[in-house]
């Protein structure tokens with residue numbers, strides 16, 4: 001059997017929304033429908049402001065600009081995220097300072113952060129990988145006391161909660177991707193959320209050439225009207241999608257019998273969005289298990305993206321700081337698809353394949 005690792009949402013109403021934009025003939029990022037999309041995003045995620053952007057990466061770039069990150073500054077981030085989370089730091093001319101994560105979780109170690117913060121530290125980025133919640137409340141508390149903005153890269157975490165709040169509740173600026181693979185998908189695209197009017201105004205200006213006022217700097221990171229139209233429609237289906245993902249994940253968890261294989265621990269009062277199910281593998285050789293699943297047609301992001309701590313990739317090796325918890329974490333997990341495109345017999349196949357694993 002070949003299990004698809006990707007869920008491509010589509011829905012009959014997409015066509016109506018797209019048609020409306022085409023009939024209007026305004027396709028650019030300044031079309032009214034983009035504002036409408038931003039209002040709906042802000043409303044859905046309980047945020048004061050939303051800014052639609054051309055991608056998740058440009059949302060992060062915009063957040064760094066709004067937070068005032070400049071040439072020579074430091075930005076602290078984990079090494080367990082994808083390159084897209086940290087490349088914008090390089091583009092800002094700032095230094096990447098890798099900080100270890102806590103044990104068994106993608107959250108930054110607050111103890112270590114305290115030792116890394118200097119007068120050069122201008123922002124911290126937290127990346128809750130695969131939609132598993134991290135202790136952003138504690139992180140926010142520590143950073144607030146030091147006046148350092150917390151940027152959340154929630155590209156994989158639409159709908160993830162902590163204490164019944166979306167994670168964005170705890171960030172100064174939260175960045176999302178709406179790439180085809182993500183939970184809200186517009187092909188390419190992204191957005192950021194903030195409750196801070198100053199960050200909002202700076203972001204709106206940055207994505208539109210500094211409002212072309214010839215005083216402020218900016219680039220063009222606006223989202224096009226056609227993508228906004230898709231997003232506008234598809235926001236309505238996020239909740240249903242999250243529900244199916246959660247029930248698929250629960251069904252698999254209930255069926256797991258292998259004593260060395262269980263879900264990665266979820267932090268207290270946390271709710272993953274089940275972008276994928278994450279398994280914690282207490283095995284001698286985790287790659288043997290991941291390759292076994294792959295041979296049986298069950299894909300893993302660990303293989304797909306060759307997941308490693310970022311400082312092991314050539315382009316980021318100059319920022320190397322050894323992060324033992326992060327290394328151990330990435331070497332002891334794998335992802336299991338639980339998206340709404342899966343059929344019951346496929347999910348049963350995933351369970352029996354995992355349970356049948358032998359050394």
Ligand SMILES: *Cc1c(COP(=O)(O)O)cnc(C)c1O
Pocket residue numbers: 055056057058081082084085127153155156176177178179188189190
């Ligand atoms: C997808 C993703 C991004 C980048 O988003 P794009 O829209 O592809 O630019 C950034 N960070 C994380 C964690 C992602 O998963």
